[in-house]
Amino acid sequence: MSERENTPAPSSAPLASAPDFTKAQIEEGRLLFARDVDFMLSVVNLESLPPANRPEICFAGRSNVGKSSLINALTNRKGLARASNTPGRTRELNYFNVHDRLNLVDLPGYGYAKASKSDIKNWTQLTRAFLRGRAGLRRVFLLVDSRHGVKDSDLELMSMLDETAVTYQVVLTKVDKKKSVDLDKTMRKTSRIIAKRPAAHPILMVTSSEKKTGLDMLRAEIATLALPAN
Structure with missing residues (x-):
């Protein structure tokens, strides 16, 4: 590792990797999410998936990582996605139509859930089958709790996406919960992990649903994957 990589970045600039x-x-990202964003359906098996007639992105991550809260914050709609302090609340693939230009899919959380082993197995199989074979899936946004960093279950999903050549981008959540210097360390460690991954997007996103940190950048990133505006 070079001397430069060993030198800590100033704690006042934890968001240096922002695109x-x-x-x-x-502004394009703001307008995309300022318009119609509607819940479409919940999917419990592959046969119930809607037609792949629009580009799709999905949010994946460990249980309680903040997927639903981030969707609500991105769309400025408090109750669009069901947010809960109970890990494992999302048990289906929840589809949202973003202004007829994009489908956003909220995947079930992994790692921990208050549910039976059979239910967890079913969610896991459904999620993996979706990620491996869904036509039109443009990118997986892999959410990682900044307080805990990348866990073994995250690495397992990264390996599967690497093997199937599905592009994914890591998004650190709840960055308002960490001190600046600690967040910088987490960002550096996460960046080193994704730099070694063949299917990982090189830019690390940082967000806070509560403080609205990084949401404009994430909206702009998502807008690049949507159908052109009419």
């Missing part, structure tokens, strides 16, 4: 979007791109 460099133009004002126009940020």
